[in-house]
Amino acid sequence: MDAVEYILGKHREMEQLLDQLEQAEDPGRRTELLRDLTVELARHMAVEERVLFPAVRAELCDVDPETFGDDVLENLEEHHVLKTILDELHDMDPDDERFPAKAEVLAETVEHHHEEEEEGVLAGIREHWDDARRAGIGRQLQEAEATAPTRAHPNLPDEGRLVEASQRFAAAIDKARDAVRDAADTLRP
Ligand SMILES: [Fe+2]
Numbered sequence: 515m516d517a518v519e520y521i522l523g524k525h526r527e528m529e530q531l532l533d534q535l536e537q538a539e540d541p542g543r544r545t546e547l548l549r550d551l552t553v554e555l556a557r558h559m560a561v562e563e564r565v566l567f568p569a570v571r572a573e574l575c576d577v578d579p580e581t582f583g584d585d586v587l588e589n590l591e592e593h594h595v596l597k598t599i600l601d602e603l604h605d606m607d608p609d610d611e612r613f614p615a616k617a618e619v620l621a622e623t624v625e626h627h628h629e630e631e632e633e634g635v636l637a638g639i640r641e642h643w644d645d646a647r648r649a650g651i652g653r654q655l656q657e658a659e660a661t662a663p664t665r666a667h668p669n670l671p672d673e674g675r676l677v678e679a680s681q682r683f684a685a686a687i688d689k690a691r692d693a694v695r696d697a698a699d700t701l702r703p
């Protein structure tokens with residue numbers, strides 16, 4: 515699948531989940547939506563960091579240093595902020611009076627981030643990569659999802675040689691923690 519179409523689809527899906535989370539009043543529903551959103555957002559940021567950003571920086575930075583250098587660095591900083599908010603929400607009681615405000619700030623930050631990515635890197639690769647290259651990257655993004663973390667890890671490396679190994683390691687731990695949590699949920703009266 516074309517990398518741009520794939521990412522745009524993910525952005526719209528996450529925005530829908532955020533809308534639902536902002537509107538949800540029932541604490542059980544909030545928890546459920548936050549879990550879904552955490553998986554989607556954590557995985558999406560991880561595959562962009564592992565596949566998309568290194569590829570554009572290596573192949574296109576000379577062509578357009580602002581879009582594929584500066585903008586990508588800004589995207590990484592926004593990922594870091596998003597992971598931090600997501601991590602805090604995850605540990606918060608959904609009944610906490612600060613939960614809705616934090617969810618709103620998350621939604622605003624996600625919207626801003628998507629706008630920046632879509633007007634920057636995604637518009638840029640539409641211009642500079644042909645269909646075959648975009649399809650190749652789209653495939654790699656989808657494949658990387660299988661071994662991407664499903665929880666937010668603000669302190670995991672987001673660039674450089676250790677990205678893939680640390681994501682795979684975190685993903686295995688997340689999978690185990692999610693399984694334990696789900697098992698505990700089924701035992702709860
Ligand atoms: Fe994205």
Ligand SMILES: [Fe+2]
Nearest residue numbers: 559562589631
């Ligand atoms: Fe992103």
